[in-house]
Amino acid sequence: MAVRPVLKMGDPLLFEVARPVERFDTPELRALLVDMHDTMMALNGAGLAAPQIGVSLQVVVFGLEHNPRYPQAEQVPYTVLINPELEPLGDDMEEGWEGCLSVPGMRGLVPRFKRLRYRGYDSLGQPIERSVEGFHARVVQHEVDHLRGILYPMRIRDLRNFGFNETLFPGQGLADD
Numbered sequence: 001m002a003v004r005p006v007l008k009m010g011d012p013l014l015f016e017v018a019r020p021v022e023r024f025d026t027p028e029l030r031a032l033l034v035d036m037h038d039t040m041m042a043l044n045g046a047g048l049a050a051p052q053i054g055v056s057l058q059v060v061v062f063g064l065e066h067n068p069r070y071p072q073a074e075q076v077p078y079t080v081l082i083n084p085e086l087e088p089l090g091d092d093m094e095e096g097w098e099g100c101l102s103v104p105g106m107r108g109l110v111p112r113f114k115r116l117r118y119r120g121y122d123s124l125g126q127p128i129e130r131s132v133e134g135f136h137a138r139v140v141q142h143e144v145d146h147l148r149g150i151l152y153p154m155r156i157r158d159l160r161n162f163g164f165n166e167t168l169f170p171g172q173g174l175a176d177d
Contacts, residue, residue, distance in 0.1 A: 003042040004035050004053040006101045009151055014102060018051050018058045018147040020083045024125030029059075033080055033123055036061045044069045045101050046076070047139050049146030052102050058083045060143035064135070068173065069099060073135045081128060084120035084144050088113040089131060096138055098152045099165070107168055109161035110152050112138045 007014055021029065032055060040048040040061055046069070047062030063078030064070060092114040099107045115133040118140050122128055132140065142152060156162050165172075 002035050003039045006039065006043065006048075006052050007054060009100075009103045009153070011102075013051055013054060013056060014146070014151060015149040016051070016056055017149050018049075018056045020058050021121075024082070024121065025123060029123060032057070032059065033061065040101075043101050046070055046073070047143040048101065049143050051146050051149075058147045060084065060140075060147065062139045062143055064139070070135075076136045076139055079128070080123050081118065081120045081140070081143075082122065084118055084140070084147070086141065086144055087117045087119075089115040089117055089133075095157075095161075096135075097168075098138070098142060100142070100152055102146075103151060103153060105164055105166075106153075106162065107165055108153055108156045108163075109158070110138075110142075110155045111157060112141045112155075116140065118144075 032050060036048050036050065036053065039053060046064045047060060050057045050059040060081050062076060064073055064076040093111045094114050095109045095111050097107045098110045114137065116137050117129065117131045119129045153162060
């Protein structure tokens, strides 16, 4: 289909709560999912939420095999997750560096739950439920935050741990976010 422009931090739509999807397996939803996949892949994203491309619906896609933006990250299976719900599995949190296609060229140290269970639906309306940890859990939390109008800089505890890729990680080739 198409690679869509990604909204940047400051766009009002990124701070809104997205609407739930009410109808599955429609031509419109299928087209949206193709555009989200194509956009995420073209920009080397680990995930993408529908609001990032201007669609205020509770739809995220994520997945990672080998990604130059996250060279040390473990693989995450490609997933379409609609109307997601998150349930932390314990109180353990860890901080990790995150970037975002809507906050290009920057990274921040963000606290996230280490383990969680997520539930939702695939594109056909079939239920999905997984318990995950590590980078997979981090990606899901980051993308679902977009559906709640939250961008990762809003979660950073200490702004000394937020900055431009080339300054924080010189010579690591992360400046292209």
